[in-house]
Amino acid sequence: MYYIGIDVGGMSIKGGLVTQNGEIVARYTVETRRYSEEYGIADDIRKVIDGVLAAGNVTIADIVGIGIGQPGSVDSERGIIRYSNNIPLERVPVVAQLKKFFDVPIYINNDANCAALGEYVFGAGKGYRDIVFVTLGTGVGSGIIIGGKLFEGRECAGAEAGHMVIIAGGEKCNCGRRGCWEAYASVSALIRQTKAAMEKDPSSLMHEEAAAEGKVSGKTAFLAAKRGDKTARQVVDTYIDYVGEGLVNLADIFRPDVILLGGAISKEGERLTVPLQKKMDAEAFGAKFNPRVAVKIASLRNDAGILGAAALVCSTSD
Amino acid sequence: MYYIGIDVGGMSIKGGLVTQNGEIVARYTVETRRYSEEYGIADDIRKVIDGVLAAGNVTIADIVGIGIGQPGSVDSERGIIRYSNNIPLERVPVVAQLKKFFDVPIYINNDANCAALGEYVFGAGKGYRDIVFVTLGTGVGSGIIIGGKLFEGRECAGAEAGHMVIIAGGEKCNCGRRGCWEAYASVSALIRQTKAAMEKDPSSLMHEEAAAEGKVSGKTAFLAAKRGDKTARQVVDTYIDYVGEGLVNLADIFRPDVILLGGAISKEGERLTVPLQKKMDAEAFGAKFNPRVAVKIASLRNDAGILGAAALVCSTSD
DSSP, X not given: OEEEEEEEOSSEEEEXXXXXXXXXXXXXXXXXXXXXXXXXXXXXXXXXXXXXXXXXXOOGGGEEEEEEEESSEEETTTTEEEEETTTTEEEEXXXXXXXTTOOSOEEEEEHHHHHHHHHHHHSTTTTOSSEEEEEESSSEEEEEEETTEEEOOGGGOOOOGGGSBSBTTOSBOTTSOBSBTHHHHSHXXXXXXXXXXXXXXXXSTHHHHHHHHTSOOTTHHHHHHHTTOHHHHHHHHHHHHHHHHHHHHHHHHHOOSEEXXXXXXXXXXXXXXXXXHHHHHHHSTTTTTSOOOEEEEOSOGGGHHHHHHHHHHHHHOO | OEEEEEEEOSSEEEEEEEOTTSOXXXXXXXXXXXXXXXXXXXXXXXXXXXXXXXXXXXXXGGEEEEEEEESSEEETTTTEEEEETTTTEEEEOHHHHHHTTOOSOEEEEEHHHHHHHHHHHHSTTTTOSSXXXXXXXXXXXXXXXXXXXXXXXXXXXXXOGGGSBSBTTOSBOTTSOBSBTHHHHSHHHHHHHHHHHHHXXXXXXXXXXXXXXXXXXXXXXXXXXXXXXXXXXXXHHHXXXXXXXXXXXXXXXXXXXXXXXXXXXXXXXXXXXHHHHHHHHHHSTTTTTSOOOEEEEOSOGGGHHHHHHHHHHHHHOO
């Protein structure tokens, strides 16, 4: 028996046939479109499911269930995409639409929630019971596992830690608030911080790195810092400290076993976790008396989306 | 049958005999001392329990259980006071000590957690399932109810939202971090903000109010603002906005039904809840699509401590 995991993204919808050990044995992908009443996102997800079944040479009878990871706000209880910015969608009852074609349990949830579950079931979160997963990507997303169960808040509208303000009145965030963690700790924020520092220091190696890559990216400052550039190191240190402010906040609120970092920036590995663990140990409330919160890198990487969606099936059908 | 609720505070240890409807029918209080190996806090709690039983003319056979609300860090699973600043205590196994004398279930928990439970069982939280309780007192405490159960984090060391940073690098907090919510939204913070504004504006009515009360207090700015003083109004508005930053953060993270405000400042009532509800409706993530989070004043007031501790018994012995 297999799970099917569907990873809905702004560029593509990826599907995978997943074994009960978290191995992906077949894949199928379509490009994400602009959807309408006539041709909805469920039509494309259906194509991906059929593609995965064909690629794996199995039928729906071999499938325990289908999980879908979707960016934005998802009503997981009712199986509805409530809204999504990047792929413009509003109130799409995607599970009901798919149920007409596939007679297996189908689940949908927010992509960061899925990634958290994926790490819990198949990845770096194995063996822990209380996990905060944070994705440092275009935005800052979070998924929270309490006692082995996904915590979603009322009507699945919680766990939006990226929009926790860490500097009241600070940088404008896409959500409308000022000073959100996302406005300091996302890749977009790091790029903005990098550009500002480059402008002030024309001699910084960051200019070389950006020229080599053809643009300023989330890697520019990290690369130049590794080569000893002082301005770049300041950018990286300040950025990591912003990340840490949010992590310590979440430690004080949830006191989990571990905080796992995913998303593009998490590839920096120990350059992140070493200073973040130090900050955590120094600043988490009552550090002397309270249990330690570990800071680690998530392990599923590029397959986090598919495996996280598949994890939705095994954790929900328990 | 009755509950006994014990409210441990820096000045006194108050006990109450509580009916199953949340009525306090007898009380007994002793002064809080400095405790030692020879005379521990359990000795004083024992006196209060005996005093309550005598005052109510009942015996231990009439008691369902005893609940204790304790400031600081409490290991509620093991019945241990982990540490407390205001009443200097470290690793006191208070439940085991009391069990030698009273053969009923005995529970202990952090006072803000108890207050949250008290509101849920007997107060303004009745009928809700997901509640964030915030106390705006000397410090900023929080208690969190998820699905009708107290959420405490691993080893009961979570739910410390007062130490969530809302202004990274900001005001120094007692906990050692900079920029904690508590450093902006506690009574002590408001007093500091009031004094700073008074210094800049010698003509402000806040000077009159402070003279009348004999000191600058958490009421000074609120009283002068009511009389039309512009500087005082600015102090109050800014203070309320700081409170709101933390409340919206907690709404984004937990998306509860309601956030209840307790503690000294909560007596200001609608002067707090009206602007805070407005901020919540405008700034909580995805406000257009997500369920609303209500902001209300807690209802148990002066009896919150005793009733909260009693609620520990009924909610734990369910």
